[in-house]
Amino acid sequence: MRRRLSRPNRKPTRTLLGVATTMLAVLACTTVPAGPASAADAPYDVLVFSKTAGFRHDAIPVGIQTIQQLGAANSFTVTATEDANTFNTSNLAQYEAVVFLNTTGDVLNSTQQSAFESYIRGGKGYVGVHSAADTEYDWSFYGNLVGAYFSSHPAIQQANVKVTDRGHAATAHLPQTWTRTDEWYNFRTNPRSTAKVLATLDESSYSGGGMGADHPHVWCKTYEGGRSFYTGAGHTQASYSDSAFRAHLLGGIRYAAGRSKADCRPESGYSTLYNGSTTGWSQAGPGSFSNSDATLTSTGGMGLYWYNAKQFSSYSLKLDWRIPGDDNSGVFIGFPSSTDPQSAIDNGYEIQIDATDTSDRTTGSVYGFKSADLAARDAALNAPGEWNSYELLVEGERLRVYLNGVLVNDFTNTDPVRSLAGYIGIQNHGSGDDASFRNIRIKEIGGTDPNPPTNTTIQAEAFSAQSGVTVVSKASAVGGALMGYLDPGDWAAYNGQNLTGVTSLRARIASGGAGGTLQVRSGSQTGTVLGTATISNTGGWENYAEVSAALSGVPSGTQNLYLTVAGSGSGLYDVDEFTLLRTTPGGSGTGPIVGLAGKCLEIDGGATADGSQAQISTCTGSARQTWTVNGQTLRALGKCLDVNGAGTANGTKIQLWTCTGGAAQNWAPQSDGTLRNPSSGKCLDVSNNSSADGQNVHLWSCTSGAANQKWTLP
Known part of the structure; x- marks a missing residue:
């Protein structure tokens, strides 16, 4: 016995090619093996679907051939087709996974879509390769399944892929930094809140990235009983002769087919x-x-x-x-x-x-x-x-x-x-x-949900459906475009949003018109109003402001979210982006506290003396901007955010002070995004509504909808 320790509808501008493509030279599989699974899988069948209704990738033939070679070496058979009629219930039943190989555009009709939905709900798997994310923009089920839609891409070039999860079969063999050449996609939304991100793109290693420091490239998820794996790689023919990419593709197929298990639950905050x-x-x-x-x-x-x-x-x-x-x-x-x-x-x-x-x-x-x-x-x-x-x-x-x-x-x-x-x-x-x-x-976790959804920021122009709105290119907008020319009755839908824990919405808007209201609804454009943000003239179409709406009666889980426009006249306002905010009063977390214009709350100069001034500045991730929510206290640099002298007058200084447990150091996050000092009944406010670096914060009467009183906690 052992004792042991034991942007929407904006497609890339390309020349469309015919469906018929000349087959390239056969890849020499023996010289670039992907490597078989550690143990032989029980045999299974895979359908490879490569129909295109938009740009056609010249890598499709070699991609099909590669998957066939992988199947021959790893216990699965491959059927390749561009016939959408194969998407019927009886035919799909024979396959454990379906690979959407560089599909583009609308490739299935409503009957075929229904059959595929039933297939996934029956516990089967989906693999999306590269432009699978440039497919079926008006089919919300597919958008949720793939995880994110294509937005744009720069020229083909070398980049560094940061492999953040090396426990999945698709990434276990990869180095932490995988340097390769491909076409690098920017996506309309970040899939992190609904999927496990396995690899990201290092935007500092190439030109043309559009998602910032968190740029997902590979992810997996479970969805309505089925399994989904997506890789942004696979544009070039050369990809399919790369042994690391071949093994990556094989691992994704094995996961989707249920032959390799993985934890694909969303993850954040570790x-x-x-x-x-x-x-x-x-x-x-x-x-x-x-x-x-x-x-x-x-x-x-x-x-x-x-x-x-x-x-x-x-x-x-x-x-x-x-x-x-x-x-x-x-x-x-x-x-x-x-x-x-x-x-x-x-x-x-x-x-x-x-x-x-x-x-x-x-x-x-x-x-x-x-x-x-x-x-x-x-x-x-x-x-x-x-x-x-x-x-x-x-x-x-x-x-x-x-x-x-x-x-x-x-x-x-x-x-x-x-x-x-x-x-x-x-x-x-x-x-x-x-x-x-x-x-x-x-x-x-301090007894709270260990995997809470994070705040979700959505580009307003990345809608799933709309009526009356127009996508406007504007250099001053986040991502270079916004949703504009808004009139009463216009609406935009954002399908498949995780609304669990959402308590408010914050939007970046501009108005040189009459302004109006922005209504937040669920289910449909005439569904229940969850909240309303009031929008005033901001002084011009290039002048941006933030507005907020406290939300109530928000349904949990994945829902279709609608923004509807109300007011009088025409050309009321533009919406650049909006954020679904989740607050957890009395919760715990460590990181930045983000406020007006995306600036971070910090202690001036990183000083630690009692009385050091609190202010906002461009976010850097430094210690003076790193806060820990501990009950109703906000702590940085070993001390607490404090109301000077426990004062109650407007303009009272907000400072750093030795933690005492007193009322001057209590801060209660509200559902409208404000941080309220319960003793005074007043809010943490950016003075003069100025977003300049070094702008002081102070205590002020709480003003509903004021952007300079809205804060996002870690």
């Missing part, structure tokens, strides 16, 4: 404990971990590699792990500080990694205390040699274990001697028991 750097980690007991390619691999033992920089109580811990065969390891939580690995055995809990052991000592079990749900575990587990992911969700003394996104254990500690709070570590069990770990990250 802090890295290990992703190549071992700062804060130390070895307890014999053996060690090697550190190469941002991967920790066990050697010898029995020992424990533990993160000694901090203890954790309520949190979500995520990591990726891999064992090559019948090996043994585990993740330990809730143990005290010690250089003796036996302390973790005696005082903490091990979440086991060893699929061959007894039920209370197998993968997903709390070792020696509670077995995993073996049926759920077996359905979620990848074969030896492949990466798996764990989420260990600790809320007080309750632990839930998720394997590749599937709940496999729900355990509550009742032992007064032990606790789930403490340090965390990974086990090196002994010689021959090999285990590797990647991307260890944590989110302290």
Whole structure:
């Protein structure tokens, strides 16, 4: 017995080619293998669909051939077609996944769309390659399935792809920075709130990026019972002779077909404990971990590699792990500080990694205390040699274990001697028991939802449908365009928006006209009004202001959102972009507090003396702009945001001060986006409504809709 630690409708301007294409030279598959799966997959069938109603990529023939070659080497057959009539219920039933290979435009009629929707809802898979995102703009189900629609692209050039998740079959083989040449898409919206982003584009490495620091390029998601994988790569013919891209494509197909499991739930707000750097980690007991390619691999033992920089109580811990065969390891939580690995055995809990052991000592079990749900575990587990992911969700003394996104254990500690709070570590069990770990990250949750949706910013011109509105090119607009020439009765729809937790809407507008109101509705353009923003003349069509609307009765989940225009006359106002805001009063988080014109709340000069002035400035991510929401206090530089002298007069200074727990340091986020000091009943305000760097903030009477009183918390 082993004792163990164990922009809308704006398509790219291109010359349209005929459907008939000359087949290029056959790729020499033997010289650029993608690499088979670690274990042979059960055979399955894949449909490759490459119909185009817009620009036609000359890489389609080699793309089809590549997928056929991948199938021949990896247990799946391939049917390639451009006949939309194949999208009927009986025919689709034979395929585990459908690949939309560089499709463009409207390629399916309503009957065919319905059949495909049923197919996905039946638990099947979708793979979108490159211009699959330039397809079916008026079909909301497809837009939600693919995750984001194409907006624009620069010229083909080399760029760096930052691979942020290396536990998925499509990205596990890739380096953290994947440098390659392709056509790089900008998207109308960021899919991060509804999908797991696996890789992003480093816009500093090429010219023409349009999404900023967070530019998703590859992602996966589950949608209405089915699985979806999308890659922005695959424009060029050369892509399909690149072994890394071929393996990337194979991994996406295997995931969509259900042959490789992955946690594709949206993720945000995690802090890295290990992703190549071992700062804060130390070895307890014999053996060690090697550190190469941002991967920790066990050697010898029995020992424990533990993160000694901090203890954790309520949190979500995520990591990726891999064992090559019948090996043994585990993740330990809730143990005290010690250089003796036996302390973790005696005082903490091990979440086991060893699929061959007894039920209370197998993968997903709390070792020696509670077995995993073996049926759920077996359905979620990848074969030896492949990466798996764990989420260990600790809320007080309750632990839930998720394997590749599937709940496999729900355990509550009742032992007064032990606790789930403490340090965390990974086990090196002994010689021959090999285990590797990647991307260890944590989110302290304080009893709140560990994966809350983030605020969502949408370009107003990126609508799904509209009546009466016009897309106007304007250099001063975010993204170079906005929604303009708005008259009473005009409307725009934004399909597939996650409205869970949304409490208000903030919009960037300009008006040289009469102004009016902007109504927020759900379901349809005549649906229930959730809230209304009042818009006044801003002094000209190049003068922008922010308006807000508190929302109520907002339905949860994925919904179709509508903006409708009301007022008198014509040419009332323009809408550049809008943000769906989610606030969590009394919550916790660390990051910037963003206010007027996207500027960040900071302490002047980063000073730490009591009385240092609070102001706004361009966001830099510096310590003086990094705030932690702790109950009703806002903390930076080790001190609290404070109302000078607990004053109540308009214009009272807002400053940094030693935390006292007093009323002058309490801030309550409101549903309209304001931050209110409950003692005075007044709001955090940017003085003079000026967005200049270094503009002071002060206390002022709360004014509904005032942009200089709207704040977004981390």
